[in-house]
Amino acid sequence: MTDKKKNILAVALELFANDGFNGTSTSKIAKEAGVSEGLIFRHFENKNGLLHAIVQQAVERIHILIEPILIENEPKEVVRKSIELPFVVPQHEYPFWKLQFKLKWENDYAGDKMQPFIEKLTWAFAKLGYEQAQEEAEVLNHIIDSISAGILREGRQSQENLKEFLFYKYDK
């Protein structure tokens, strides 16, 4: 992977996350990345291919984030780490995740990459003696989803108070 190709990917990610896919022109990407416009199409065939290359990383990035939860075998720790999930995302990855959350609203979006996570949560709640582990897991997943969105839009600090509250609430 050449430097220029990396530049294109990084700039495109930033612009797609901020201005949307249709709101970002290939000429603007080229200009900000310091490359010729033609190079984008040499490397990625077309604009959709560029988006695809970016989205490709989603699966691995999600896996990196949730792997510590998946291999955890202490139920209480599973719940605790799940609550912590939105807060451990590195700040420099925010544009990437912002784009992912945006893409959820595109018609041809694949989802749901969080399924293994939900299953692990269900397992944890069952172990902890919750009566409806499945629903409990889905609800906590909703909370995590919406908190993540809040963080990506308004910053980590806007949701910080909820972290401690959820620790307390799910620890009883």
Place this chain on the structure above:
Amino acid sequence: MTDKKKNILAVALELFANDGFNGTSTSKIAKEAGVSEGLIFRHFENKNGLLHAIVQQAVERIHILIEPILIENEPKEVVRKSIELPFVVPQHEYPFWKLQFKLKWENDYAGDKMQPFIEKLTWAFAKLGYEQAQEEAEVLNHIIDSISAGILREGRQSQENLKEFLFYKYDK
């Protein structure tokens, strides 16, 4: 309000919700609405004005939805109706709300129109003796937010099981 103007608004709403603002051309709106393209600009000045006219309705529509909750003075009923909120949205309004959820990710989005709702929820939880009413309200609001998104993307039935579960969970 003339019929053609209504047509433009209805078609634009549908297309904006499905294909996004930048993904929808004024010529396509005109064609599907059965009007000349020039009429759009006579009525709404420019494409942004058209979007603005649609978004304008958001405040009133939100108010219609949450008013029954705001005037309720039985705390338990406030919580119950809040949980029910995502499920009482009329199906024909889905495109409208889908667009609203999409617009949350635009940079110049105003939000947060749900503040009075959160305050009422906080009041209800306080009345019910919850120790941290504020956080409790914020968490339930997150749940409702994410469930709503799930309904708009995958249909009401995909979240139906959570409704009863939440009734049960918040009734104890």
Place this chain on the structure above:
DNA sequence: TAACTTAGCGAGTGATCACTCACTTTCATG
């Protein structure tokens, strides 16, 4: 070093974009 592949450039291309404008039709009111 010769031959070949990949990286990179930048001036095009037709299509489509949001928007304008001169014009006609419809409609309300005295």
Place this chain on the structure above:
DNA sequence: CATGAAAGTGAGTGATCACTCGCTAAGTTA
């Protein structure tokens, strides 16, 4: 019925869009 305003048209407009192509520069391998 006359008149003026509002509604509606559709052929333009320049700008910008995603994308192409002929070319050169840089690396790689025999």
